[in-house]
Amino acid sequence: MRGYAPCPETPEEESVTIAITQVEQIGRDPRELIPTWAYELLVKDFRKKHHSSHDYTERVVSQNLVFLKAAGQIRRQSRRDPRAYVRIVPTRPVDEAWHEALQRTEVYLPMSLAFADSVIHHRPVMDDDIRSGAALARTIPYLKATGMYVDPEFWDDEAGSSCCPPECNDQGGRERLGNWGDLVPSGPLTIRF
Numbered sequence: 449m450r451g452y453a454p455c456p457e458t459p460e461e462e463s464v465t466i467a468i469t470q471v472e473q474i475g476r477d478p479r480e481l482i483p484t485w486a487y488e489l490l491v492k493d494f495r496k497k498h499h500s501s502h503d504y505t506e507r508v509v510s511q512n513l514v515f516l517k518a519a520g521q522i523r524r525q526s527r528r529d530p531r532a533y534v535r536i537v538p539t540r541p542v543d544e545a546w547h548e549a550l551q552r553t554e555v556y557l558p559m560s561l562a563f564a565d566s567v568i569h570h571r572p573v574m575d576d577d578i579r580s581g582a583a584l585a586r587t588i589p590y591l592k593a594t595g596m597y598v599d600p601e602f603w604d605d606e607a608g609s610s611c612c613p614p615e616c617n618d619q620g621g622r623e624r625l626g627n628w629g630d631l632v633p634s635g636p637l638t639i640r641f
Contacts, residue, residue, distance in 0.1 A: 475597035478510035481517055482562075486555040494548045511602040512538070512545035513559075518590040520563025527565075536587040537578055541602055546570060 479487050487509065495505045515538050526533035538546055549556050550570055560568045577583045584603070591598045 475592070476595055478513040478517075478596045479506075481513045481596070482555070482559055486559070487513075489552055489555055490545070490549055493552055494545055497548060498544065507599055508541050508545045508602060509549075510597070511542050511599050512549060514591050514594055514596040514598060515542050515546070515587075516549075516559065516568055517563050517594045517596060518587070519568050520560070520565075521594065522590065523564040523566060523568065534586060534590065535577070535583065536590050537583040538587075539584065539602055 490509045490512075491502075491505050494500070494509055495502065498505070500508075515536070518536060522532070522534055522536065547570075549559075557567065560566065588598070588603060591603070
């Protein structure tokens with residue numbers, strides 16, 4: 449059998465031990481979501497700051513892309529129907545990759561526009577919804593709905609985690625934001641790349 453290695457039978461009993469030699473990845477590769485050069489920049493930035501292995505870095509950056517894709521899909525749907533809005537949250541490692549991506553604006557802005565037709569904002573929050581694990585439980589189905597591979601190492605058993613300490617809580621991101629007045633155009637915005 450391909451992929452399985454049965455153990456030799458013992459005289460006392462007939463038993464077979466199966467070793468899994470290959471795990472099938474369900475879903476598309478998240479690296480497909482952005483150009484290769486952009487992905488490589490995000491990986492380089494994360495490795496430089498976190499001193500992590502190349503494999504781990506590629507996986508966490510990929511999971512950040514899956515999270516942002518899901519957040520973008522929710523934003524698009526909620527613009528058509530505000531009742532479609534659902535708050536989803538990253539885990540601590542994915543949020544760390546998000547922080548690094550935010551600093552690479554030449555990648556983050558076009559990526560946000562591709563995923564959400566707008567900027568995907570980051571609001572640092574720690575609240576009971578996150579601490580209880582409810583927010584993460586709500587997040588997982590939206591990640592899977594992207595059709596991308598959802599790496600269980602970065603999502604399973606991460607409930608209640610956030611990069612944000614409790615003192616940064618703004619009650620779930622509902623704090624009223626100010627108006628930019630005439631500093632920002634009110635009509636369609638054209639951005640050249």
